[in-house]
Amino acid sequence: MEKPLILVTNDDGITAPGLRALIRTMKELGDVVVVAPDSPQSGMGHAITVDSTLFSKKVVVDHKEGAPSEYSCSGTPADCVKLALRVILDRKPDICVSGINHGSNSSINVIYSGTMSAAIEAGIEGIPAIGFSLCDYSWDANFEPALGSIKKIVSEALTNGIPKGTVLNVNIPKTKSAPKGIRICRQARGNWKEEFDKRTSPSGKDYYWLTGEFELLDKGEDTDEWALAQGYISVVPTQFDLTAHHAIPQINNWNLNEQ
Template sequence: MPKPLILVTNDDGITAPGLRALISYMKDLGDVFVVAPDSPQSGMGHAITLDSTLFSKRVQMTKELSNVQEYSCSGTPADCVKLALRELLDRRPDICVSGINHGSNSSINVIYSGTMSAAIEAGIEGVPAIGFSLCDYSWDANFSHAEDFVKKIVSEALSNGIPKDVVLNVNIPKLSKKEIKGIKICRQAKANWKEKFDKRTNPMGKDYYWLTGEFELLDKGEDTDEWALSNGYISVVPSQFDLTAHHAIQDINNWDLNEH
């Protein structure tokens, strides 16, 4: 049997330490093919490139991974997956893994996440997919404690499959390996950002703005990703890309929309 083909991508860029760590973990599980942005694309969500050209080139970031095919892409994380599946790969990947992101993508952050949007793009195409994030925003973050857990989750996904139209959102707390209590399957916590803009004026007299804000957790449940992370667990949230609010269909059917 051929080894599983693993597509690896991210949103922090081709040189990001989190991506380099994920590649090294995946090469023990299968044949690795990498397509990642040529520059950081954090917070891009599911943006795709429509009004400009896309460029991609073969790169070799480290000699130790000379057997891993790597490509940089000028586009977004979603672009990277589209390009990989439509142009660069000669066979369909068995799984797509995105990350490891520098920073949390739990709760409402999943909406803005380029890491998860890359995984979701693969899921839309019917490729099993997982997004991995470490709750440490530092570029020099230590990913070593995540290795065994990441390998275990991907191995189980390859063996058992991921439910149709579902993508896994995995967040890893900033703890040592011995401090991590285990893995929890969770729901996404209800939360939002209390945002404001820091308004400033440049030397030319033009106003500009920096987006700032505080994370506000609105959910006290003990079955959420935020609870798991706060209590020493890795959170795994099965996420879907069907955004239909099925529970609301009947209520809105009661509106007099067809009355003139």
Template structure:
């Protein structure tokens, strides 16, 4: 049987070690093609390029025999997936995997994540998709202990399928040993207590650095944050229909059509 076609992308850029680790792992599962940003795009969320030109070119980073075809893209992670599906690939991929991100995309971080937005874009287009993140922001992060879990999750997703309208948000704890296991979780309730560090440039202009602290508001033991804190890989099924369906009856009780 033909091997599955796997589209690999990320938001840290095409040379990022996390992406290189993911490519290596996916080569054991199927035929890989890579379309990734030509520069870091962290925190871009689901931004797309609409007011500028978009460029893509074939690049050679891995010179080993059997290395996959790779394309760099001047746009965002979502742009990369759009371009891959519409212009680069000659058939629909069996799965899209995004990452491995340098840093957590658990809890509320999923909203801002370029890694997850690439996966969501694939999901919107009907391609099963998974975003992978390691809870280590270092460029020299050790991805090896995570790769067995990554391979297992992708293999299972290919075997069982991912329900339409859903993508998987996978986060992996920072560790020099393999995780204890894999837990299917809900997204923890949390937010960022943010502030801007105001400074003045040598020319007298004010500028700002965004800073903040992560505030976990959820003590549940069924959340992604609990799983990660206790040495487990978290898998959160994430939907991109943002409708709060359970609230519709409540809003229908408002007097919206009364004069």
């Protein structure tokens, strides 16, 4: 029986420890092919390369026997998935997993996330897809406590499928031991209170660093932010149909067609 084909990607770059941990875990479930950015692409959202050259090459990061095929890509996470499906793979993957991201992609962060945009790109193509993020921005973050749960989530997705038009946004709390469990959640309402830190370069030119603090606007106990704060892994089914269906009746009452 043919093993599942698992496409693995990320936004932190092909050498990121989170990606390496995800690859090791996915090798226990199927045949793995890796297509990932050749440099960090965090915060790129669903950007794609349309006005410059896109490069890709086969690389060897893991020299151990049985290491998966790996390809670096000069573009964004969404580019990586497009390139994998159109150029690199000889059959459609059974699932696409993205991550493990170094840092949270809960709440409104999902909008900016390159990790989740790679998963969404796969979902648009009808491929079950999951984005994984650990709430620890450190490059040497400890991913080990979450790997058993990640394997379980992907295994269940392979067995049961993911609802059409949906991808999973999975966030993992920073813990020294295994998380308390897994909670299916909704995305918490929140935003960033942002500021630009103005500085001056040695040549006298002004430049800016984006800074800010996350503001949670949601006190619900069914949200990803609540689950993470309690030590649970949050799983948010996320759709890429951005239509605000509830708003259509109200806007239909506008006098748009009257002269």
